[in-house]
Amino acid sequence: xxxxxxxxxxxxxxxxxxxxxxxxxxxxxxxxxxxxxxxxxxxxxxxxxxxxxxxxxxxxxxxxxxxxxxxxxxxxxxxxxxxxxxxxxxxxxxxxxxxxxxxxxxxxxxxxxxxxxxxxxxxxxxxxxxxxxxxxxxxxxxxxxxxxxxxxxxxxxxxxxxxxxxxxxxxxxxxxxxxxxxxxxxxxxxxxxxxxxxxxxxxxxxxxxxxxxxxxxxxxxxxxxxxxxxxxxxxxxxxxxxxxxxxxxxx
Numbered sequence: 001x002x003x004x005x006x007x008x009x010x011x012x013x014x015x016x017x018x019x020x021x022x023x024x025x026x027x028x029x030x031x032x033x034x035x036x037x038x039x040x041x042x043x044x045x046x047x048x049x050x051x052x053x054x055x056x057x058x059x060x061x062x063x064x065x066x067x068x069x070x071x072x073x074x075x076x077x078x079x080x081x082x083x084x085x086x087x088x089x090x091x092x093x094x095x096x097x098x099x100x101x102x103x104x105x106x107x108x109x110x111x112x113x114x115x116x117x118x119x120x121x122x123x124x125x126x127x128x129x130x131x132x133x134x135x136x137x138x139x140x141x142x143x144x145x146x147x148x149x150x151x152x153x154x155x156x157x158x159x160x161x162x163x164x165x166x167x168x169x170x171x172x173x174x175x176x177x178x179x180x181x182x183x184x185x186x187x188x189x190x191x192x193x194x195x196x197x198x199x200x201x202x203x204x205x206x207x208x209x210x211x212x213x214x215x216x217x218x219x220x221x222x223x224x225x226x227x228x229x230x231x232x233x234x235x236x237x238x239x240x241x242x243x244x245x246x247x248x249x250x251x
Contacts, residue, residue, distance in 0.1 A: 037077045037136070040211040041068045043170075043181035043204045050082060050168045050206050051175060052199050057093050057154025057164035060190040064167055064198065065100075065108050065151045066205040067184035072213065073144045076114075077136035080208040081152070083123060087163030091120045093154035095165050097133050099140055100149045106185065107195040108149040114138035117155060123165075130208070142211065147184065150207070153192075171203040180204070 054064045070076075076099060085091045098115040100108045116135055123131065142148060154165055169186050170179055181204040188198045197203060 037210045037212045039208050040070050040072060041181075041183065042208040043179075043206055044208065045170050045177070045179035045206065049175055049177055049179065050170055052169045052171055052203065053086075054167050054169065054186075054188055054198055054205070055086060055164040056152055056167065056188075057091075057157060058087070058161055059159045061164070062157055062189050062192050063151060063153035064186070064188045064205070065149045065195065066186050066207055067102060067106060067108075067147055067149045068181075068207070068209055069147050069183040070142045070144050070209070070211060072211055073142065074211045074213040075136065076138075076140040076142045076209070077212050078132060078134045078210045079150055080130040080132050081150075082129065082168040082206045083131045084166045084168075085120075085123050085163065086166045087161070089161055089163040091123075091163040091165075093156055093158060093161075093163075093165075094119055095122060096153050096155045097135070098151045099135065100151050102147045102149050106147055107187070108151050110193075113148075114140045130206075136212070150209075167205050169199070169203055169205040171199045173200050173202050 055061050056064050066081075079097075083095075095118045096115060097118065099113045101111045101113065103109050114135055116133065116138070118133065152165070152167065170177075172178065172180055180202060184204065185201070186198050186204045187195045189195045
């Protein structure tokens with residue numbers, strides 16, 4: 001084996017290990033970033049076309065819902081909706097946000113995966129805009145490709161009141177343009193049981209959902225470290241084999 005060939009092999013194997021280390025570091029950085037939460041699903045058309053409103057808390061709008069399909073499996077940690085309060089009466093009902101499974105027909109099933117109830121002060125005096133609803137402490141695990149429903153309603157429902165929560169959305173057929181969310185549907189119910197498409201089959205509430213991928217545990221980190229040690233052992237042994245002197249004399 002000539003010296004120039006030895007030199008090439010010496011650099012090749014440690015380079016492989018260095019690349020593996022960089023890849024491992026990037027993986028840990030990605031996992032840590034995912035653990036902090038990221039936007040998984042969203043429907044956020046330009047604000048100037050978000051004009052269709054669905055009021056929950058006043059007749060006939062008992063509750064509203066937006067279905068969505070996660071792209072990744074992980075922990076559901078929250079969502080955004082465009083919410084304002086309306087009406088001349090004081091808003092006394094609290095806002096309930098519930099994540100539910102769906103039926104074979106793609107409607108909310110009534111089976112809750114987790115619920116938060118927000119006080120009337122949740123909206124505060126802020127202008128109409130997206131409000132973030134945190135649900136990360138409920139430990140809700142979602143599966144990629146499954147349809148879920150974010151269900152919102154005023155609690156208690158006051159059929160004779162005027163004040164309500166107003167959720168905004170968008171429909172191509174009614175507002176024009178070409179914005180759509182193809183992995184779910186916006187709907188409402190008048191009695192809490194029968195769900196109907198709100199403003200047509202192409203209507204969606206404007207929203208964002210947030211997911212987190214759990215950080216690796218001790219077992220996962222141990223496995224990754226073990227793989228790196230194996231990689232290192234193989235590269236070093238290969239390097240030693242290729243740089244050792246041949247058993248027969250050079251000629």
